[in-house]
Amino acid sequence: MGVDELDGRLLELLAAEPRIGVLEASRRLGVARGTVQARLDRLQSTGVIRGFGPDVDPAALGYPVTAFATLEIKQGQGADVRAHLATVPEVLELHTITGHGDMLCRLVARSNADLQRVIDRVVGFAGIVRASTAIVMENPVPLRIVPLVRKASGPADRGGA
Amino acid sequence: MGVDELDGRLLELLAAEPRIGVLEASRRLGVARGTVQARLDRLQSTGVIRGFGPDVDPAALGYPVTAFATLEIKQGQGADVRAHLATVPEVLELHTITGHGDMLCRLVARSNADLQRVIDRVVGFAGIVRASTAIVMENPVPLRIVPLVRKASGPADRGGA
DNA sequence: CATGGCAATGAACAATCTGTGCAGCGGTAT
DNA sequence: ATACCGCTGCACAGATTGTTCATTGCCATG
Numbered sequence: 197m198g199v200d201e202l203d204g205r206l207l208e209l210l211a212a213e214p215r216i217g218v219l220e221a222s223r224r225l226g227v228a229r230g231t232v233q234a235r236l237d238r239l240q241s242t243g244v245i246r247g248f249g250p251d252v253d254p255a256a257l258g259y260p261v262t263a264f265a266t267l268e269i270k271q272g273q274g275a276d277v278r279a280h281l282a283t284v285p286e287v288l289e290l291h292t293i294t295g296h297g298d299m300l301c302r303l304v305a306r307s308n309a310d311l312q313r314v315i316d317r318v319v320g321f322a323g324i325v326r327a328s329t330a331i332v333m334e335n336p337v338p339l340r341i342v343p344l345v346r347k348a349s350g351p352a353d354r355g356g357a
Numbered sequence: 358m359g360v361d362e363l364d365g366r367l368l369e370l371l372a373a374e375p376r377i378g379v380l381e382a383s384r385r386l387g388v389a390r391g392t393v394q395a396r397l398d399r400l401q402s403t404g405v406i407r408g409f410g411p412d413v414d415p416a417a418l419g420y421p422v423t424a425f426a427t428l429e430i431k432q433g434q435g436a437d438v439r440a441h442l443a444t445v446p447e448v449l450e451l452h453t454i455t456g457h458g459d460m461l462c463r464l465v466a467r468s469n470a471d472l473q474r475v476i477d478r479v480v481g482f483a484g485i486v487r488a489s490t491a492i493v494m495e496n497p498v499p500l501r502i503v504p505l506v507r508k509a510s511g512p513a514d515r516g517g518a
Numbered sequence: 519c520a521t522g523g524c525a526a527t528g529a530a531c532a533a534t535c536t537g538t539g540c541a542g543c544g545g546t547a548t
Numbered sequence: 549a550t551a552c553c554g555c556t557g558c559a560c561a562g563a564t565t566g567t568t569c570a571t572t573g574c575c576a577t578g
Contacts, residue, residue, distance in 0.1 A: 198418070198419055199418065207411060207413060210410070210411045211410050211411060214408050214409035214410050214411065215409060217534090217535060217536080218535080218536075219534080219535055219536080220535090227555075227556085228555060228556045228557070229535095229536095229556095229557090230538095230554095230555070230556070230557085231554080231555055231556075233536090233537085234554080234555085242417060243414055243416075243417045244413060244414060244417040244418060245411045245412065245413060245414075246412040246413070246414050247375050247411075247412045248375035248376060248409050248410075248411055248412065249371070249372050249375050249409070249412055249502075250368060250371045250372060250375065250406045250408075250409055251406065251407040251408045251409065251410055252368060252405060252406060252407070252502045252505075252506065253404055253405060253406075253407050254502070254505060255404075256403060256404045256405040257359070257360060257405060257505060257506065257509040258359055258509055259505065259509070262452075264425075264452070264454065264461055278497040278498070281497075281498060282497070282498055284504075285504035285505045285507065285508040286505065287498060288498075288500060288501060288502065288505065289496075289498055289499065289500045289501070290496070290497050290498035291423075291425075291493045291494075291495065291496050291497075292493070292494045292495040292496075292497065293425065293491040293492060293493055293494060294491055294492045294494060295491050298491075300425055300491065300493075301498070302500075304505065330454040330455055330456050330459075330461065331454060331455045332452045332453070332454055332461075333452075333453045333454060333455060334452065334453040335450075335451070335452050335453075336439040336442075336443070336451050336452075336453065337439070337442060337443055337448060337449075337450055337451035337462070338450065339449060339450045339463075340449060340450070341410075341413045341415070341449065343445075343446035344413075344415060344418060344420065344446045344447065344449065344465065345413060345418065346446065347446040348418040348419055348420070378563090378564060378565080379564080379565070379566095380563080380564055380565080381564090388526075388527085389526060389527045389528065390527095390528090390564095390565095391525095391526070391527070391528085391567095392525080392526055392527075394565090394566085395525075395526085519578100520577105520578085521576105521577085521578080522575105522576095522577085522578100523574105523575090523576090523577100524573105524574090524575085524576105525572105525573095525574090526571105526572085526573085526574105527570100527571080527572080527573100528569105528570100528571090529568105529569090529570095530567100530568090530569090531566105531567090531568095532565105532566095532567100533564105533565085533566085534563105534564080534565075534566095535562105535563085535564070535565085536561105536562085536563075536564085537560105537561095537562090537563100538559100538560090538561100539558105539559090539560095540557105540558090540559090541556105541557095541558095542555105542556085542557090543554105543555085543556080544553105544554095544555090544556105545552105545553090545554090546551100546552085546553085547550100547551090547552085547553105548549100548550085548551085548552100
């Protein structure tokens, strides 16, 4: 299990130029086309690569405001709250986290004012006791995976510090 | 600006079957190939679609533990802290948020024990005063965009409630 | 109402890539 | 030594891509 150095380079290449084809990738990596195809198939079947979904920018859709909300849930209401949040389009992501049996969700909105509407909708549900919201101002490190891939495919990926 | 109904359907289609080609997409959407090509070009040039980066699963790379850490930063140390965190591969994402001039970052680790190592590395920096970590247990709503696209491309996307 | 601009259509072409199969060639584990 | 596995190179038919062009319907402007 895991990824070797070639897998790592392939992933990096795909991250840098996602629309690249198998043939071109094989040229860049200096291996046979069949090898790249086999690696790609394996990476996908083992779940390392979940897919190649388009990376859509919410801001460009008219939702430039991002926020994280920590929700305090009433005991036993977890499932209901999850179902409720799943119906809100502005909820991009939801996690249950340790702490107070709470949840953390990522929200987007059209404006700060609109964020209020979103939050009202999110917390307007019986199972939610309280919500604490933090608005994102900057995003110095956008979601990334290459550094981790590099580490995981490195010569010795011992978890050690 | 914004996306119309056809853009919306195209984005949904791409989200569902990322490896689909322009030709096949045009067949599915019932429009001419040139139209799909033009829409795609426009979506990319306007930044709605940032790219098609491979969606890599950290868990499959050997990092099954995800956590969110809220960091309290010493005044004026923001830039240094950002630079520091950018060098940590396990930091997948970093935001500056409202609250206490703090930051929120997403971390992954090989295990709960390993998470300790990661956190030590993250907070082992002069500019960071304190860190509060929440470990992710479940992820009921994985990062998604389709519902928002659907809303944004809907007949009347008035921000109103 | 007439004109100009814009987006979509349908078609055509050369060049390229994909899916697939096959035989040869190490390197490794048994 | 022997079997197994992954990589290489090659070959082929079929499908897709990048482009360009002329035509057409629709909308806003004049």
